[in-house]
Amino acid sequence: MALLQTRGLTARYGDFQALFGVDMELAEGETVAVIGANGAGKTTLMRSISGLLRQAPEMVHYDGRQIGAMAADDIMEAGIAMVPEGRKLFPSLSVEENLLMGCHRRKVKGPWSLDSVYALFPILKERRHAPGTALSGGQQQMVSIGRALMSNPRVLLCDEISLGLAPVVIRDVYAAFPQIRASGASVIVVEQDIGQAMKIADRVYCMMEGRVTLSGRPGDLSREAIHDAYFGANA
């Protein structure tokens, strides 16, 4: 039984349809990567699961409940935390206050706390009183991930965490994932950077133009198959 599942998830912005019946699942403790080019519908998928976009109730199932139409704040309380695209730190809050916002509503005891987040990203402890936006891009991404972890979520959604970061910084950020995984959280990472995603994922979904075009274990997928699923067969 999957912890999180989308069933025939469709999404539209006015006349523009962004998702066409996406079926996807995430098992407890699993890490899943969603890859695809710009405009494939990855962010819309994340926003629909997290409640920033509301869809029909039965389109998203989580822990035996239909959550497709729930509000973002209730979904987070239920245990799905999101690292939004673009990091989205609160500019008027310090690093530590940003982290504390993560457990503003959902206060669940578990492996993650200020101390363990600082242990995961030591640089944040040094800069904990600085305004969130005074940090470098990579450090901001660490705050955003740490903030989501503070609620000890059962599901962690990470939207394009490598976007706009230098390769060496991306490596540092991704270095945290084995520990996040070891803490028991199930993770969905959305990426354009296929390499990083394949390294940490148990399974991969490839999306194109609002549909899942390929899925499987990273080892089972050939380079050609991924290329076709990513860019289309004729590219």
Place this chain on the structure above:
Amino acid sequence: MIWVDTVLQGVLLGGLYALFALGLSLVFGIMRLVNLAHGDLIVLAAYLILVLTTLLDLGPFMAALVALPVMFAVGWTLQRLVLNRVLGTDILPPLLVTFGLSVVLQNALQEGFSADSRRIPAGWLETASVPIGPISLGVMPLLTFASAILVTLALQWLFYRTALGRAFRATSDDPATASLMGVKPDAIFAKATGIAMIVVTIAALYLGTRANFDPTTGPARLIYAFEAVIIGGLGSLWGTLAGGIIIGVAQTVGAQINPEWQILAGHIAFLAVLLIRPRGLFPRAFD
């Protein structure tokens, strides 16, 4: 000596204007909403305190204490039922709705209490004063000023030392991301307006005990409050206090030169600050 006295009286008067302004500043800081009925809500609270003093035979301070939760509920309900529906990127709907509310409140008060001017009785405190050297300062003005400082400190503590304040600032920065943290922006806004109404009630206590008021007193208080907020710099609580003091001093100095110039002098001080420092004296680093 007369000028020292004038300036001191102005500083104390500025405490009253700061009390008018702090609620407005709070609401604007959190939800970018300018409530054009703010002054009329102060007058509403003053009538509420007046009614409580006669109905329950309470002193003004006890009556204000009873009025606090009532006004919190008024603010909370107003935000939940009306203002949350019109918040958004378009500035027109909230302005027009609060403007309508202002007209409705003024006329409802007129219907309920007539156009006669009233005052909240404060007994011996009304005339009590403390001599400091050759100058004597009224006890009520001193209490007003002390309250303004206390309210500023309390709001400062609320904003920067509590989880609720953190949620206020986070929601002000980015409501969508705040909702990903489990914050319900609508509920946060309702609490903020409720708290603003608590400040409004404190302001009303001093408005009503120090001078006469009538149902049309509100708009002028809104203007003083607004001037204090802009002079101080949007979102800065200490700046708002400073802004109130500048308006107060300008008014007493103006009145000292020519009694007819009191109000005008306050407005001109405001325009002068706007001319020299359009973002106010203590602007926030970002908006």
Place this chain on the structure above:
Amino acid sequence: MAGASYTVTTRTRASQIAALVAAILLIVAIALPTFASRSLIQDMFFILTMLTLAQFWNLLAGYGGLVSVGQQAFVGFGAYMLFGSAILWGVDPVAGLLLAGVFALVLAVPTAFFAFRLQGPYFAIGTWVVAEVVRLSVAQWKAVGGGTGTSLPRDARDLMWGVQWIERTLDLRASAARDVLAYWLALALAVATIGGIYWFLRTKRGLALAALRDNVQAARSVGVDSDRMRWIVFLVAAFGTGIAGGLIFLQNGRISPDSAFSVIDWTAFVIFIVVIGGIGTIEGPIIGVLVFFALQTLLADFGSWYLMVLGGLGIAVMLFAPGGLWGLVSDKTGLRLFPIQRRLERRGDGSPDEIE
């Protein structure tokens, strides 16, 4: 399809019928004083001047996004300059109307300079502060009565251009003739205002204004200078509002700072007219002023209840039908009496094929 020629038009069938009806109404309105009672003329004067104020406020807020609650500054200042020029320099009040507009325009320059420094919603209160400053300053002006106000001098009133001609032609007493003159002037002003705004909105600049209202970023990216547009709209509205203010007090004959700078009379009522009728349309204020007048007539005996109903109605419209009454009508029927959108129409045959 191929070879069909198209022409760009903004006309609709409804707008053509509306133009015809408007022309007939205009002729009736001009002839009205020959058969109508004096009180009807006075009511019509009130409706027409409020309509003019509403159209200018709508231009500001509905099209320009400038929510001013300080338009009473221009009503009052215009009116005071008309009185001042008549009292001090003996200017004929009818000529004084132009002066009222010009002085309001001059006042608008420093007003805009200050108010435009205030972001978004604070602009609204900023304009109100300026109006207060002008009111308090005018109250210090002893030549026009200071805080208590003054009346238009008898000579200026009775010898006003046109009054004697109307007295003779329509066989009226001087006071009634003055009302007729004021009515005709108000009619001319309202027609010129509506016509002028409609013309302006259809020019390139007016379309840029609509683009700016719909999307500031997009409009900027195609080269619309938003600051300049705001200045133009603000100054034009001040000019028109000043003339209307002058005319209102020319008819009234008496002025005081409290009446001339009343935020309720010259801004609150005007805002409710526009909001209830439908903001951002030319039709809206026309509907709004009729509703406003009907409410005022119905509720005249209920004092402050009248204002409460008006305020409540304004709030309800904003909450539940932000397009106002006209918005409800045009959404249901697609009716547009003053169409601004340009549409492609196939030339030659009678069936227009709309591409919006």
